[in-house]
Amino acid sequence: MSLIKASATDLLGYLQSGQVSAVELLKQYLDRIETHDGSIHAYLDVAREAALERAESIDRRRSRGERLGALAGLPVAVKDVLCTAGWATTCGSRMLQNYCPPYDATVVRRLLDADAVLVGKTNMDEFAMGGSTENSAFGVTRNPWDLTRTPGGSSGGAAACVAAGMAPLSVGSDTGGSIRQPAAYCGVVGLKPSYGRVSRYGLVAFASSLDQVGPLAATAEDTALLLEVLAGHDPRDSTSAKVPVPDYLLASRQPLGALRIGLVREHFGAGLDSEVDAAVREAVDWFRDEGAEVKEISLPHSRYAISTYYIIAPSEASSNLARYDGVHYGYRTDERAMLGELQESRQRLLQEGDNAGAENLDGTLVRMYRKTRAEAFGPEVKRRIMLGTYALSAGYYDAYYLKALKVRRLIRQDFDAAFNEVDVIMGPTTPTPPFRLGEMIDDPLKMYLQDLYTVSANLTGICAMSLPCGQTGAGLPIGLQIHAPAFHEHRLLQAARAFQQGTDWHIRRPDLC
Ligand code: GLN
Numbered sequence: 001m002s003l004i005k006a007s008a009t010d011l012l013g014y015l016q017s018g019q020v021s022a023v024e025l026l027k028q029y030l031d032r033i034e035t036h037d038g039s040i041h042a043y044l045d046v047a048r049e050a051a052l053e054r055a056e057s058i059d060r061r062r063s064r065g066e067r068l069g070a071l072a073g074l075p076v077a078v079k080d081v082l083c084t085a086g087w088a089t090t091c092g093s094r095m096l097q098n099y100c101p102p103y104d105a106t107v108v109r110r111l112l113d114a115d116a117v118l119v120g121k122t123n124m125d126e127f128a129m130g131g132s133t134e135n136s137a138f139g140v141t142r143n144p145w146d147l148t149r150t151p152g153g154s155s156g157g158a159a160a161c162v163a164a165g166m167a168p169l170s171v172g173s174d175t176g177g178s179i180r181q182p183a184a185y186c187g188v189v190g191l192k193p194s195y196g197r198v199s200r201y202g203l204v205a206f207a208s209s210l211d212q213v214g215p216l217a218a219t220a221e222d223t224a225l226l227l228e229v230l231a232g233h234d235p236r237d238s239t240s241a242k243v244p245v246p247d248y249l250l251a252s253r254q255p256l257g258a259l260r261i262g263l264v265r266e267h268f269g270a271g272l273d274s275e276v277d278a279a280v281r282e283a284v285d286w287f288r289d290e291g292a293e294v295k296e297i298s299l300p301h302s303r304y305a306i307s308t309y310y311i312i313a314p315s316e317a318s319s320n321l322a323r324y325d326g327v328h329y330g331y332r333t334d335e336r337a338m339l340g341e342l343q344e345s346r347q348r349l350l351q352e353g354d355n356a357g358a359e360n361l362d363g364t365l366v367r368m369y370r371k372t373r374a375e376a377f378g379p380e381v382k383r384r385i386m387l388g389t390y391a392l393s394a395g396y397y398d399a400y401y402l403k404a405l406k407v408r409r410l411i412r413q414d415f416d417a418a419f420n421e422v423d424v425i426m427g428p429t430t431p432t433p434p435f436r437l438g439e440m441i442d443d444p445l446k447m448y449l450q451d452l453y454t455v456s457a458n459l460t461g462i463c464a465m466s467l468p469c470g471q472t473g474a475g476l477p478i479g480l481q482i483h484a485p486a487f488h489e490h491r492l493l494q495a496a497r498a499f500q501q502g503t504d505w506h507i508r509r510p511d512l513c
Contacts, residue, residue, distance in 0.1 A: 003028055004165035005509060008074055008222040009249070011168060015062075015073040022055035022062075022073030026117055029075045033120070033166045036512055041141050042151075042161035044080050044090060046120040051075070055117050069115035070229055076111055077167035079158045080121040081128055082213070083202035084108055091204050092124040092136035092154075095376035096330045105202020106234045107171060107213050114229045119167055122157030126378045127321065128178055128206045130154050131450050134441050135380045142437070143185060144510040145476055149434040152182030158216050159186035163510060169217050169226050173203055175210045176309050177429075177454025180466035183216055184429035184479020187468045187508065189223045189496065190216045192454075194486040195461035196241035198227075199234030207316035208239075210309075210458040219506050220467065220496035224248035227489060243487050251490035252497040259495060261287055262297040262422035267453055273432040279470025279478040280428045286502060287426075287495070297422060299414040302456060304407050309455035310448055311391050311404035318388025321381070326372030333371035335364075342367060383444065412460040419485045424495055428453055429466040429479035457483055465492045468505040477505075 003011060003025055014020045030048060037043055058073045083089050083101035085108075090096045104112070111118065125135035133141040133156030141156040143149040144164040151160040155172030159182035162170050172179040174192035183190025191214045198213045205211060215226035228248045234240045263284065268277060288294050326332035342361065349358035362370065377385070391400035418425060431452055440447040457464035462485055469480035480499075484491040500506045 004032055007219050008168040008217060009225055011074060012071070022058045022117060023052065025073060026051055026055045026075055026119070029119060029167060032164070036164050037166060039142060039147055040144055040160050040164055040166075041139055042122055042157040042164065042166055043077070043120040044092070044123050044138055044157070045088060047087065047118060051117050051119050058115055058117070069113055070225070071111065071169075072115035074116055074169060075119040075167050076116040077120050077122050077158060077161045077170035078108060078111070078118060079124055079155050079170070079172045081124060081173050081204045082108055082171065083204070084118070084121065087121070089121070089204070090138070091128070092126045092138060093376065093378070093381070094137045094331060095324050097137070099330045101202070103202065106199035106236060107230050108202065110229050111171070116229075122155070122161055122170060124157055125154035126381050127204070127317070128154040128173055128175055129317065129380050129384050131177065131181055131447055132437070132440065133157065134437060135378055137378055140437055143434050144512060145187060146434070148436055149476070150185065150437050152185035152434060154178040155190070155216065156182050159183050159188055159190065162186070162188045162216050162218055164512060165509065169215065169222060171213060171226070171230065172216050173211060173213050174458065175206050176313060176458050177451045179214045179216060180429050180454050180464060180479070180481060181450065183466040185434035185477065187477030187505070187510070188216055188218055189220055189465065189467045189506065190214065191223050191227060191465035191489065191492065192457055192463060193227065193231060193489055194463040196239055197243070197463070197487065197489065198230045199232075199237045199240045201234055201236040205320040207313040208320060209316060210313060212458070220252055220493050220500050221249060223465070223496070224252040224493045241487070246490050248490060248493055252493035254494055256290060256292075256494060256498040259287060259292040259424065260422040261292050261294045262418055262425040263294060264302065264425060264427050265296050265298050266300075266302045267427040271431050271449065271452065272428060275472045276428050276430070276432060276478050280426070280480055283469035283480045283499065284426055286499060290498065290502070295422065297418045297425070299411070299418060299456070301407060301410045301414050305411055305456045305459060306448060306452060308404045308407045308411065309451065309459060310387070311400050312408065312459070314384040314388035315391045315401050316388070318385045318392065321385055324373065324376070325369050331372060331376040333368060333375055335368060338367060338371055339364065380444070408459050411456055415456070415460050415462060415483075423484070424491060425483040427481055429481040433472045433476040433478060453481060462486045463489045463492060465496060467496045467499065468508070469499075470505060471508070
């Protein structure tokens, strides 16, 4: 029987009852990867042998009657931004092309403790900067629904592999929408947990006050299953919260009750594609028909969200990425060639009689830093470092960075006020359906505007998720975004699960021949 379309929760049942073994299940996914990943390129690396060995050992332990973890035997894909001990973690960058971390990220450890089978590392925009996976140094990922289009980003590989049935579950990271936007574009579910809900230990940092790790899956229940394994306090991450982790699967199955839904006036204005608008409104109508109370609300500062995010995220990035200096980690320029060039320049200047110029040439250390970073970072990463360095520099710090922090507080206050009136906020995840590869790569501003609806959840630290709620006339997926107050992931999951009980958007899969 083909298990590729089964949900992870169903697969767990089959594994537990012995209808299928972990090895048989894994082999189906590996075959699927073999057939389709050549054209989709969701994975940067597939750990075929290691995964098979692990699946075998889980089957053995099961047959001995051992107590197994919550994901025992389920294949899980991990975004290549998460450290895996002894297994390359590239972040989609030439800078870390050969970097093998000496330790596992806490979430990776948790997956292993839950007896999941790590099947591969997924493609992403370099250092998670981007929204199309086109910024990966190792080639683009394609949208399984239409190979000429982007799967979104930066967790494009994570979303595409679930959509294409190349893993039932995957783990991504979200700094400004990088789980939710690709989930929307690929027709799967993605959840950005509240800040502090999931450990960031071993997550390669992009913007530390915004980054969160979270689950992607085909259904709300599967998302709940995975979130429960990922979430929880970690003494190794000082920003991780000591808040108990509920039984998310159980919580997601609770009846919806009287839900108060807020629709953000500012989220249905200019720039919103009409098909996305219609699909989202229809989804909201479904909730209304189920007894929800829907009211319009205003988040007056949301118009500043993009500008605020694109000051704060690059500022933090410029500081976090300072560690890639050719000494501590990863790539270093070819020093022999560099010394040769230095000598040549010096001789040329001396021959030209420019003794001062020869004297003032960068020394070997500075030269090594500069060449290393120039060679190993891609254009978008460089752009962010420049933006961030500028915003943080003396004289501009108050006008940009500090100002952005103040606006961030105002955005947070808007959400606090809204959540006094409503339980959840619903709207589109993205302004448009998935765009064509190449369409925006030369227009960073246009690309940044795709994050219009997603960055606020990161700026405020609340939780939000995207789930499929419709399709365009051309058959491209559309995502509904739901926001809830911090540490109310159960509320998101409950609403999403109810919607999926009553509709079938989450069951549709791309037609891969
Ligand atoms: N697209 C956004 C950016 O480029 C979000 C990225 C993310 O969430 N990692 O910054």
